[in-house]
Amino acid sequence: MGIDPQHELHPPGFAAAVEYRGVSFAYSARAADGPSVPVLSDVTLSVSHRERLGILGPNGGGKSTLLKLTLGLLKPTRGTIRVLGREPSAARAEGLVAYVPQKSGAEPAFPISARQAVLQAATLHLPPWKRTDAESFRRAEWALSLVGASEYADRHAGSLSGGQLQRVWIARALANRPRLLLLDEPTVGIDPAGQQQFSDLLARLRNEMDLTILVVSHDLRTVAAGCDRVACLARTLHFHDAPGGLTPAVLAEVFRHDVSAIFGDVHIDAHRAVECSHHHAPAGSAGGDREGGKAP
Amino acid sequence: MKTLEYLRDYPDLFWPACLAAVALALLCSMLSVLVVLKRMAFIGQGISHAGFGGIGLAAVFGLASASLSPGATIAQFVVVLAFCIASALGVGILSSPQKQGETHEDTAIGIVLVLSMAIGSVLVGIYSPRFQWESFLFGYLLNTGWADAWVAVGVSAGVLGALFWARRPLAFWAFDPRAAEAFGVRTGAVRVLLLVLLAVATVTAMRLAGVVLASALLILPGAASLKLSSRFGVVMGLSVACAVAGVLAGLVLSFETNWPPGPSIVFALTAVYLASSVAGRVAAAPTVEGVVR
């Protein structure tokens, strides 16, 4: 399956990069869940081309499930999903969709450099009798420099820090020039400075590539800083245009299923919402800066 | 020097063993890298003991006997191999990594192992009670004739060919199975392929050289080479080198000291491993030097 780097051919007549219509999903047997509550319920959402969309929500709210549905790894119980006008699994099969999972399943002791890890993805499509070709090397190099990982590209992957590895995984995801990038909890375990770099990275990616990005996170700061729009997902969708619209009241409603949960450094609870956002949100984040004011 | 004497004066006696040993080294060395990285050493043990069940099954077909025609010998090999592959797949199924961790695989192996031995014990007792299966199932390297040696070469070529053909999805899965799945690698199929290849290697090595040597060849070369490099291609190559060096050194040791060849090779492989550990520690921390080839 050759990959056309330009991806110019789209089925006619669709405007949204990703389109969810009335999507519901329930696992048939899921250990951690309560008995009969569906994971997603009637989610309708349109993601525009080259948009950076943040999906915020509590654990168990369905964020990872939504990503898996978008990848075609799961099928919705009800409703439809269109990725670039196609079925999700078709889009993935064509290499249009790339996914950076939350937890790295990578073996740290594995003898591989960052560059080779990226090449693994870049060369997957090559038939067995072909050597790794110059084109693949070029793509890997391009992806690594795009994410700013060139300087440590040849170091042993297991010796890299969390933040560095994060970039390498993103480079790996980009090596085959996808049109849609899904990031699952990308900033878990990364310090605030790293988080700022991350949002810069997202901006750069959006500028240099024809790329639509979906970022899933339970961390307010990540989502708000790096994204154009934020959707709050707690089984159902509460959608807001701007991160500044994420008032404590809204957040409390979204997170009410997980009232005492702690996610990132932000502790939301219906009664103490104001106090918390005041207390925990440092200046310059939570979308306050860009929108010109902190949430009340 | 006895080695030269033996090789010169009794060629048909000792050369086949050398050829078979080198073929087995090639067969098992690359797999051993994966076995060590994916912590599958116990599976190798389980598969080799599953051979008991395989012989039991062979007994049902009248194939468990000390003297068989060449055709029947092949049939017996096939039956034992099929049973071991089935056991390997059984382990794979019982421990599918959807939600469980690795301890589960441990348990699965233990179960399949004892069950196979029990099945073998019962079936042989019913169908071929005269059969001395221990010496039969667990081969002895110096009993290798030219036919056996060429079979080993053929199996080795087949397995290496399969590894080469599937090297990209296999390496990706080995490194990062979750990401591989997300990138479209058929991880279930890759895992099955690895288990099947492992079963083939285990049964072939076990029949020719004994279970101790088979296990050693599936662990030590990989363990040694992983200490010497952090480039995957180099690790694979070094693993082959370590295995072949160990095997040849072990054979020389056996000829000179008159010790049995299997244990001698294990000593040599262990020495190679220890040397690698020291050398690896002495060298710089694992980095990839120079331009990636």
Next chain:
Amino acid sequence: MRPAAERRTGTGLRVGLRVAVASAIVSVAGVVGLGLPGCTDDPGATKVSVSEKRVSAVVTIAPLAGIVRELLPAGSEVTILMPPGRSEHGYEFTPKDLATIGKADLVVQVGLGLEPKVEQFLREHPSEGRAEVVLGQVLGISEGAEGHEHHAHDEHGNCLHDHGVDPHVWLDPVLVAEAVPALAEAVIKAGARTKEDLTGTTRAAQEQLIKRLRELDAEYAEALKPFQGRAIVTHHAAWGRLASRYGLRVADVLRPAESSEPTPEQMASVVEALKRENVPAVFIEPQYDAKSARRIADQAGLPVKTLDPLGEGDYFAMMRSNLGVLVSALNGK
């Protein structure tokens, strides 16, 4: 939808289920497997039919049964402990075997290191009136250095038998004849236990048996006379006594230590012996995997012949069959 508790343990249940099914299969198979052989042929022991309560005798290896049966009255039960096809070395006696011994009136074994477990059992579980015969003792052969001259040496004068003394005394008919009086005494003693006076019948049988053994000895001597000094090469060191009795030489043995495979040096030495001596064949035994022996024989261009040191229970048939094989091999056929 299934209740939460069940679903939470769903995967654990599935594994547990599989383990349970597997265990059930093993248990059923085990029961069937243990039951079946008992129904048809018990590989652990071969019996002669019994009508009344007569002497029950237990022997360790098949040839002893052939000898002892000649001395016992008709209808006595003779149980052979080692199943046919198993080598006499390294056999692990099962608890069932030992129980059988415990109930026997007469126990005959070879000794000389062949059946240490049996000797231990007899010592620890003495039984009133039970007759016990250890051939080694009866023949005055100890496990030490004494029996040395009876077995083969290689060119360096090293003993080729791992035990230090060759226990294969039953393959020498003269030695067997020497042991017959003691065996007869034991039979009479066993008869006393079952309240039978066997003195008359046994003495008669004893004379008959010794006569037959002498005939066998004469047959062997006659048949092997033309081949004095010829060398044979055997797979394991069972034939030393027989060879030295009748003027043959065991030039080399492939497996001096029964339990382990031949070392490189051993293999080279055997090939050397085959080249050097005028050996007619490589002699293997049916109880062993003879792969290495066949390989070596093929290379030397020699045939492989089978000599059976145990047989199926008919001593004279076994000995005569072996003689036939030896003679035809030495004749170059």
